[in-house]
Amino acid sequence: MPVFEYTGKDAGGKTIKGMLDVDGVRGLKAALRRDKVFLTEYRESAAKGGKGQKVKAGGEQKSGSREVDVGEWLTSISSQDVSEMTRQMATLLKAAVPLVDALGAIVEQVENPKLKRVLAQVRTDVNEGAPFWRALSVHESVFPNSYFNMVRAGESAGNLDVVLLRLADFTESQVRLRNKLIGALTYPLIMLCISLIIVTGMMVFVVPTITSMFSDMGADLPLITQILIALSAAISKFWWVGVIAAVMGWQSFLRWKKSDVGADSFDRSVLKVPVLGDLLRKIAIARFSRTLSTLLSAGVPLLTALEIVENVVANRILAKVVAEARNAIREGDNIAGPLKRSGHFPPMVVHMVAIGEKSGELEDMLKNVSESYENQVDTRVQALTSLLEPLMIVFMGVVVGFLVAAILLPMMKLTQAVQQGG
Incomplete structure (x- = not known):
C-alpha cells in the first residue's frame, strides 16, 4: 500500500502533519476522518515510488500539469x-x-x-x-477568519441560514463603506493626474520652444518666467533622477512601514492628522463595532470574537487596544475599561459598551454604535468630497494661471517695446 504524507486540521483548527500507510486517497481521507482530522493537502511519499506531487484535498495539483483557465x-x-x-x-x-x-x-x-x-x-x-x-x-x-468562525457557530447552534444572512449583511456593509471612500477619492485623484500630465507636457514640450524664442530676441525676462524656464530645464534634463528618487523613496517607506516600529509610528501619526485622522478613527470604530456585533450575534465566544476583530482593525494602535480588551476579559475584567484608558475611543462608545456589558445586550449596543459611526463616516465623506472638488479646481487654476502668466508677461513686454520703438 502507498504511503501518504498529509496535512490536515483537527477539530480546534490546529494544523496536523503526518504519514499514513493506506489504500489510496479515499482510505487516507477515511482514516483521518475517524481521527476527526480534516485533510487539506496530501502527496504520495517519494520513498515508496510516488511522484511526490503535492495535491489539495479537492484534487487540484500544485504542479503545472493542470490546464490553465485564462478567464x-x-x-x-x-x-x-x-x-x-x-x-x-x-x-x-x-x-x-x-x-x-x-x-x-x-x-x-x-x-x-x-x-x-x-x-x-x-x-x-x-x-x-x-x-x-x-x-x-x-x-x-x-x-477570512471571521467568516468561517461565524459559520462554525451557526452550524453548532443549528441556525446556519440565519448566520449566513447576517454574514451577507455584514459583508455588504463593508463593501458599501469601501465604495464610498473610493468614490470620494476618485474625482480628486483623476483631477490631480490630469493636472500633472498637462503640466509635465507643457514643461517638456511647450516651454523649451518658447524659451528658445525669448533667447533669440535677447529680452529681459520677468522673474516668474525665469522660474518656469529653470523648472522646465530641470525636468527635461533630470527627470530620471526624480523617477529613481521617487521609486527608492517609496520602497524605503514601504519597508519602514512593514517594520513593527514603522507601522506603529505611522498608524499613531495618521490618527493625529487633522480631518483625516478623525475620519480614519471613525472608520476603525465602525468596523470594530460592526464586526464584533456580528460575531457575537452569531454565537462566537467573546474571546474568539475579540481575537478576530484585532486582525480586522487596520490601525495597529487601535488593534492593540482590542488586544488589551481581550486580555482584560481573560482576567475577568470588562471591555469598556481598556477602551476608555486608551483615549482613542470616544466617551459615547465606551459608555454604550459598558451599558451593553452590564445589561447582557452587548451585540445590540455595538450594532447601534456601528450604525451611528457608519452614518457619521458617510456624512464626513460627503463633506470632504464637497470640499475637495473646489479645492482641486482652485489648485488647477493656480497652476494654469502661473503657466499663462509666465508665458504671456514677456510677450506683453516685447509687444510694448516694439510699439514704443515704432
Whole structure:
C-alpha cells in the first residue's frame, strides 16, 4: 500500500502533519476522518515510488500539469462576489435545501471562475463528511477568519441560514463603506493626474520652444518666467533622477512601514492628522463595532470574537487596544475599561459598551454604535468630497494661471517695446 504524507486540521483548527500507510486517497481521507482530522493537502511519499506531487484535498495539483483557465487567471474574488454567494446560500438553506445540494446549485450559478472552483472544492469536502466551516477554512484568502468562525457557530447552534444572512449583511456593509471612500477619492485623484500630465507636457514640450524664442530676441525676462524656464530645464534634463528618487523613496517607506516600529509610528501619526485622522478613527470604530456585533450575534465566544476583530482593525494602535480588551476579559475584567484608558475611543462608545456589558445586550449596543459611526463616516465623506472638488479646481487654476502668466508677461513686454520703438 502507498504511503501518504498529509496535512490536515483537527477539530480546534490546529494544523496536523503526518504519514499514513493506506489504500489510496479515499482510505487516507477515511482514516483521518475517524481521527476527526480534516485533510487539506496530501502527496504520495517519494520513498515508496510516488511522484511526490503535492495535491489539495479537492484534487487540484500544485504542479503545472493542470490546464490553465485564462478567464480564472484574469479574475479575482471580490467581497461583493462572496456577499452575493452567501445570501444565495442563506436563501436555499432557509428553504430546507440540503447543504450539499445548495452548494451544487451555487456552483452552477456562480459566474466568477475562481469562486466556482473554490465552491466546487468546498462541496466535495462537505460531501465527504467535513463540516462546512472547516471546508471553508482551507480557503482563508477567500473566506477570512471571521467568516468561517461565524459559520462554525451557526452550524453548532443549528441556525446556519440565519448566520449566513447576517454574514451577507455584514459583508455588504463593508463593501458599501469601501465604495464610498473610493468614490470620494476618485474625482480628486483623476483631477490631480490630469493636472500633472498637462503640466509635465507643457514643461517638456511647450516651454523649451518658447524659451528658445525669448533667447533669440535677447529680452529681459520677468522673474516668474525665469522660474518656469529653470523648472522646465530641470525636468527635461533630470527627470530620471526624480523617477529613481521617487521609486527608492517609496520602497524605503514601504519597508519602514512593514517594520513593527514603522507601522506603529505611522498608524499613531495618521490618527493625529487633522480631518483625516478623525475620519480614519471613525472608520476603525465602525468596523470594530460592526464586526464584533456580528460575531457575537452569531454565537462566537467573546474571546474568539475579540481575537478576530484585532486582525480586522487596520490601525495597529487601535488593534492593540482590542488586544488589551481581550486580555482584560481573560482576567475577568470588562471591555469598556481598556477602551476608555486608551483615549482613542470616544466617551459615547465606551459608555454604550459598558451599558451593553452590564445589561447582557452587548451585540445590540455595538450594532447601534456601528450604525451611528457608519452614518457619521458617510456624512464626513460627503463633506470632504464637497470640499475637495473646489479645492482641486482652485489648485488647477493656480497652476494654469502661473503657466499663462509666465508665458504671456514677456510677450506683453516685447509687444510694448516694439510699439514704443515704432
